[in-house]
Amino acid sequence: MTTRLPLLRSERGLTQAELARQAGVSRxxxxxxxxxxxxxxxxxxxxxxxxxxxxxxxxxxLPD
Amino acid sequence: MSKKSNGLTESGSxxxxxxxxxxxxxxxxxxxxxxxxxxxxMPLFAARxxxxxxxxxxxxxxAAVGTLTGAxxxxxxxxxxxxxxxxMFHRIQAREYGIAGVATAALLAIWGVxxxxxxxxxxxxxxxxxxxxxxxxxxGLLAVRRWL
Numbered sequence: 001m002t003t004r005l006p007l008l009r010s011e012r013g014l015t016q017a018e019l020a021r022q023a024g025v026s027r028x029x030x031x032x033x034x035x036x037x038x039x040x041x042x043x044x045x046x047x048x049x050x051x052x053x054x055x056x057x058x059x060x061x062l063p064d
Numbered sequence: 065m066s067k068k069s070n071g072l073t074e075s076g077s078x079x080x081x082x083x084x085x086x087x088x089x090x091x092x093x094x095x096x097x098x099x100x101x102x103x104x105x106m107p108l109f110a111a112r113x114x115x116x117x118x119x120x121x122x123x124x125x126x127a128a129v130g131t132l133t134g135a136x137x138x139x140x141x142x143x144x145x146x147x148x149x150x151x152m153f154h155r156i157q158a159r160e161y162g163i164a165g166v167a168t169a170a171l172l173a174i175w176g177v178x179x180x181x182x183x184x185x186x187x188x189x190x191x192x193x194x195x196x197x198x199x200x201x202x203x204g205l206l207a208v209r210r211w212l
Contacts, residue, residue, distance in 0.1 A: 023150075026153060029150075029151055038211045
């Protein structure tokens, strides 16, 4: 799964730790999602989408 | 973060298992898995009551099949439970237990078949615990390597 999370987070000026706190997970979880080593659960993907106010498919996508 | 974390202890996978996860997302899968584990142990107790001595006798085939089936169900339910965890460290923890349970059941099944064919000594009572412990550590290391 690919993700635009680093870009969106950078646009918002959020650190990984701040985003992690808002999403209720650890900083390493956010880091591993951004480096595409860890696929978030559906509920976590929806929580992250809500934080950024974007549809989930704008943040996460299947690779072409 | 000012404090450097090694990733293994922050929320981490080496801490005691967080049983409150059972009450969270997909908790019924965790409860089902624990229930299946209890059911899986029943054939062993029944065999013991009928005269089977662990570490001395080969486990009766019906008891072995019942326990193995229950163990596989336990592992599958726990695996499904682990996949629903939002927090990576919780998923690692749950995955460790699921993989270790299935690996232990598989090894004991093979060992049990060898005992039944008189190709191996009966399984010592502590062997399942040792195999499970080793498999859990190995599964944890693989999960950490994959996700961290």
